[in-house]
Amino acid sequence: MAAGAREAPPVINGTPTAGxxxxxxxxxxxxLGTRIHLHLTILATSIMLFLSSATLDGAQAGAAMSSFVYAMPDRYNPSQPLTTSLYTQPSSQDFSTRLAKVVVxxxxKLCYVGGSINLANAVCGGTxxxxxxxxxxxVGVVAAEVAKARGAKE
Structure with a gap:
């Protein structure tokens, strides 16, 4: 991130309760014209995360179904979670798989990630x-929300 660039705080819809x-x-x-929308469900043993993106000029356009990935911790090699693609779209499979592994x-926790992020309309064309x-x-927002959920539980 460039010096002087500030991260905008996430906007949360409502007050979430457990589950x-x-x-x-x-x-x-x-x-500035691109926003990522997250639909996050944190359960006792798993996390479900659905993503989409919207730009100012294409806010009305619907997003196509993209990859859906399942990831779980590997008890023999914790640094390499196991992943399975349940639904694949080549354009988003790598992003969804990497995201699921990092969240795990x-x-x-087990993690399901479904994403339809399209950064092609971003400033530099999705570099x-x-x-x-x-x-x-x-990752920062999801980790913060999971930490909040753990803190509320204790």
Whole structure:
């Protein structure tokens, strides 16, 4: 992230309770017109995360179904979670798989990730830097929400 760039705080819809879905919207600091919408459900043993993106000019367009990935911790090699693609779309399979693995490593819970993020309309056309910026923003928000849920439970 560039010096001086501030991360916009996530926008949360309502007050979540245990086991209820949390709807979040995360803005990207270098793509002011792009927002990532998250639908996060944190259960005792698993996490379900659905993602979509919207831009100012394409906010009315519907997003196509994208990859749906299941990941779980590997008890013999905790640094490499096991993943299975339940539904594949080549354009989003890698992003969804990497995201599921990182969420499993950070939380230690089973994770389902479904995503229809399209950064092609971003400022630079969806470069690797823009994708990594979105990836970091999503992981940061999910990790914070899981930590909040754990803290509320204790």
């Amino acid at each position: 209820q879905p949390i709807e979040l919207s995360v803005g990207l600091p270098h793509n 490593r950070r939380t230690g 690797v830097d823009e994708e990594m910026e979105a990836f970091r923003a999503i």
